[in-house]
Structure formats: C-alpha cells, structure tokens
Amino acid sequence: MTVAQPPSATRAAVILPWERPDRHDDARAAEARLEEAVGLAASIGLVVVCQAVLLLRARRPATLLGGGQVDSLKETVKADNITVVIIDSRLTPVQQRNLERALGCKVIDRTALILDIFGERAATREGTLQVELAHLEYQRSRLVRTWTHLERQRGGFGFLGGPGETQIEADRRMIGDRIVRLKRELEQVRRTRGLHRQARRRVPFPIVALVGYTNAGKSTLFNALTGASVYAQDQLFATLDPTMRGIQLPSGRRVILSDTVGFISDLPTELIAAFRATLEEVAEADIILHVRDVSHPDSASQRSDVIEVLEGMARNGTIEQDWQSRVIEVLNKADLVGGRDAVGARPGNVVISAITGDGLPDLLAAIDERMTRAMEVVAYRVPLVEGAVMAWLYEHGEVTQREDGEDGAEMTVRLSPANRARFEMQFGRIVTCLLD
Numbered sequence: 343m344t345v346a347q348p349p350s351a352t353r354a355a356v357i358l359p360w361e362r363p364d365r366h367d368d369a370r371a372a373e374a375r376l377e378e379a380v381g382l383a384a385s386i387g388l389v390v391v392c393q394a395v396l397l398l399r400a401r402r403p404a405t406l407l408g409g410g411q412v413d414s415l416k417e418t419v420k421a422d423n424i425t426v427v428i429i430d431s432r433l434t435p436v437q438q439r440n441l442e443r444a445l446g447c448k449v450i451d452r453t454a455l456i457l458d459i460f461g462e463r464a465a466t467r468e469g470t471l472q473v474e475l476a477h478l479e480y481q482r483s484r485l486v487r488t489w490t491h492l493e494r495q496r497g498g499f500g501f502l503g504g505p506g507e508t509q510i511e512a513d514r515r516m517i518g519d520r521i522v523r524l525k526r527e528l529e530q531v532r533r534t535r536g537l538h539r540q541a542r543r544r545v546p547f548p549i550v551a552l553v554g555y556t557n558a559g560k561s562t563l564f565n566a567l568t569g570a571s572v573y574a575q576d577q578l579f580a581t582l583d584p585t586m587r588g589i590q591l592p593s594g595r596r597v598i599l600s601d602t603v604g605f606i607s608d609l610p611t612e613l614i615a616a617f618r619a620t621l622e623e624v625a626e627a628d629i630i631l632h633v634r635d636v637s638h639p640d641s642a643s644q645r646s647d648v649i650e651v652l653e654g655m656a657r658n659g660t661i662e663q664d665w666q667s668r669v670i671e672v673l674n675k676a677d678l679v680g681g682r683d684a685v686g687a688r689p690g691n692v693v694i695s696a697i698t699g700d701g702l703p704d705l706l707a708a709i710d711e712r713m714t715r716a717m718e719v720v721a722y723r724v725p726l727v728e729g730a731v732m733a734w735l736y737e738h739g740e741v742t743q744r745e746d747g748e749d750g751a752e753m754t755v756r757l758s759p760a761n762r763a764r765f766e767m768q769f770g771r772i773v774t775c776l777l778d
Contacts, residue, residue, distance in 0.1 A: 353423055355392035356380050358430045359406060374640050379430040386459055391422050406437045412444050419445050428455055435484045453480055453610040468531045475524045479612045482517045548597045548758050551624045554633035555644040556604035559674040563633060563696035564601040591710045605648050625661045628760045629712055630669045636685050637678035670708055717756040721777035725750045731769050
C-alpha cells in the first residue's frame with residue numbers, strides 16, 4: 343500500500359558502505375546497522391524511499407563507493423526523485439563534494455546526520471550550545487562547502503538545507519571566533535548548572551540513571567516506572583537532555599529516576615561533548631540501570647559499546663572507578679524473544695518487558711537491594727532543636743538506633759554514600775559525626 347506523503351516531505355536514500363566479508367553473522371550485523379541508520383533518518387522526518395548495503399572492495403579516495411555503485415545510485419536518485427542521500431559512514435570533504443556532483447543531490451554522512459538530530463532534539467540552553475559547538479568543530483574541517491546554521495530556517499543544523507535557503511559563506515576565522523564565544527557561554531551555563539545541582543542535593547534523593555543503546559526501551563521503561571510521558575516515540579535519540587522524575591521503591595525509599603540519551607556505535611569523537619549533560623547525570627548516579635534490547639542481533643556488541651563509554655568516563659575521572667558495582671543490567675524486550683524464561687541472564691541481571699510490565703516488580707526490588715547493599719553505617723549527634731535535620735535522616739536513611747540526651751540525639755543511621763555526602767554538605771555545621 344502506498345502511503346500518502348506530505349508535499350514538503352524530503353525523500354531520502356540511506357546507503358551503508360560495508361567492508362566486512364559477507365558471512366551470515368556479518369550480513370545480520372549489516373542489516374541491523376542499516377536499520378539503525380534508517381531509524382536515524384526517519385527520526386528527523388525524512389522519507390526513506392531507498393535503503394541498501396553496498397559491499398566495498400576498497401575505499402575509493404574520490405567517492406568512497408565504486409564507480410559502478412555511484413552510477414547505479416545516480417539512476418535510483420533520478421528515478422525516485424531523491425533529494426538527499428545519507429552515507430552511513432564518515433566522508434571526507436572531497437568525497438562528499440564529488441558524490442554531490444555525481445548524484446546531483448545533497449549528500450550527508452553519518453556525523454552530519456547525527457548532528458542534525460541533535461540540533462532538533464536539544465531542549466536546554468546547554469544542550470543547544472553543546473550541539474552547535476560540535477557542529478562548528480565538525481564543519482571547520484569541511485570548508486569546501488557552505489553552512490547555514492546561523493540563519494537556518496528549519497530545525498537541526500542545516501545539513502539538509504537545499505537551494506533557496508539562506509546560505510552563509512564560512513571561513514576558519516569566523517568559525518574560530520564563534521567557537522571561542524560558545525565555549526565562554528558554555529562555561530557560564532555549566533557554572534549555573536552546578537548551582538542548580540547543589541540546590542538539588544539540598545533536597546537529596548539517590549539518583550538512578552537509565553543508560554543504554556538507542557531504542558533499547560529506556561524511555562518506555564521510564565514511563566512504566568514513573569507514569570510520565572517522556573517522548574517515547576520509536577525514534578532514536580528521542581531524549582537528548584536528561585529527564586528526571588521521583589519514584590518510590592518497595593522499601594519506601596524515594597529515588598530520582600533519570601532518563602538519558604541513547605548510546606550509539608561509532609559515535610564520532612567531536613560529538614562526545616554533546617553528551618556532557620547526560621554523562622554528568624550518569625556520573626552522579628547511585629545506581630546505573632544499563633537497559634539492553636535482548637531481541638537485537640547485536641545485543642552483545644551494543645553492551646560492549648556502553649561499557650566502553652563508561653570505562654572511558656572512569657579513566658578520565660568523570661565517574662568513580664568502582665562504577666561496575668553500581669550497575670544493574672536490565673534485559674528488556676523479553677516479550678519479543680519468547681518471554682522472560684527464554685532469556686539467559688547472568689546473576690544480578692533483571693529480565694523485563696517494559697512494554698508489558700512483566701518483571702518490573704523484580705527490577706524495583708533489585709534497585710532496593712542494591713541501595714541497601716551500598717549503605718554506610720554512621721552515627722551523628724543532632725541538637726534536639728534541629729527537628730528538620732532528624733526528619734531528614736528518617737526520610738532518607740534507615741535509623742537503627744536513637745538515644746536522646748542533654749547534648750542532643752545520638753542517631754545511628756544507614757545512608758547511601760551519596761546521601762551521606764549530601765547530608766554532611768547540608769548539615770555538617772550543625773551535627774557532630776560520632777561513628778565513621
């Protein structure tokens with residue numbers, strides 16, 4: 343059945359250059375990678391009318407693709423009225439220019455596509471600045487083309503703009519000046535964000551961060567646990583900026599659940615900074631829920647991608663070296679592989695279906711158990727007049743002993759490391775630590 347398309351719909355082709363041997367496993371991997379690229383294109387409203395995996399014997403310096411492949415693609419572009427071709431690989435400026443000349447249409451590579459998505463998804467001031475900075479750093483090395491982001495007339499960053507849209511001639515000095523200004527603005531925004539974060543610590547709850555690959559089901563799980571709607575369309579990168587909600591665990595503890603942008607394989611280096619806000623939310627998390635799509639053919643390699651990023655964060659000091667002790671693997675989409683019993687899970691992993699709700703009570707119990715395991719036992723002397731301080735300990739910790747005396751209430755309490763740090767940051771001048 344032919345689906346009616348709006349007159350303004352941009353018709354696109356998605357091409358995956360593939361250099362691996364055509365074995366069965368590699369063929370499945372290529373199909374999964376192509377499906378992901380098509381999802382990326384569709385997430386910004388492109389109508390994908392052609393998609394293909396093109397096997398490469400060698401990477402051609404001039405066009406990446408072979409001459410026959412370029413000729414065949416040119417015929418498809420003309421026959422299907424395609425206005426943009428997405429090459430799911432990194433193109434040099436020369437390759438991009440030559441392909442545009444040969445095909446007679448706009449050509450963008452994987453980096454440009456992701457940047458355009460980031461440009462449309464960024465919702466906060468910091469996110470917008472980060473994405474623009476990433477765009478400029480990418481564009482600075484590609485001055486064979488023009489760029490349109492300063493006066494763009496659509497979302498994103500102008501990579502899909504065509505004739506008729508405002509075009510601004512770019513040069514290194516102009517881009518360099520803008521980068522300097524953006525970095526200055528970002529530093530100011532980050533200082534402000536730090537104040538907001540300190541304020542949040544003063545109303546402290548442990549943070550549980552959802553991380554995982556694109557379309558692993560994080561937003562669906564977030565909605566299931568919180569009852570909130572967080573833009574859970576079947577789109578990659580639907581949550582560029584962190585979304586946070588409070589939930590209550592079976593023990594009565596309240597935690598903050600943080601939904602973050604999805605990871606992606608082969609994420610270009612210049613785009614890593616655009617994840618800063620999301621990654622910092624992960625850095626502050628008491629528990630990290632690594633949500634995986636067990637129905638995906640590349641589930642194992644996707645797991646490796648996420649772990650590699652987290653290990654990199656540990657190496658540069660963004661997160662603690664013991665981050666693995668805070669991770670719970672959540673094996674999602676069990677309904678697509680025959681149910682929870684059909685999924686082979688390691689000890690400590692939790693198998694669920696966020697869409698059906700199956701396994702969610704087990705997940706909440708696992709979070710509760712992990713929080714308890716990480717608790718520290720500490721004792722404080724609290725002045726009797728400081729009722730709000732004692733109430734804080736009852737609400738956010740587990741008070742195991744209390745003795746009231748003339749000097750105050752001596753309270754032994756179990757606290758998560760994060761809650762202990764938040765408590766002592768807020769009330770350290772009021773209380774006396776008796777047991778460490």
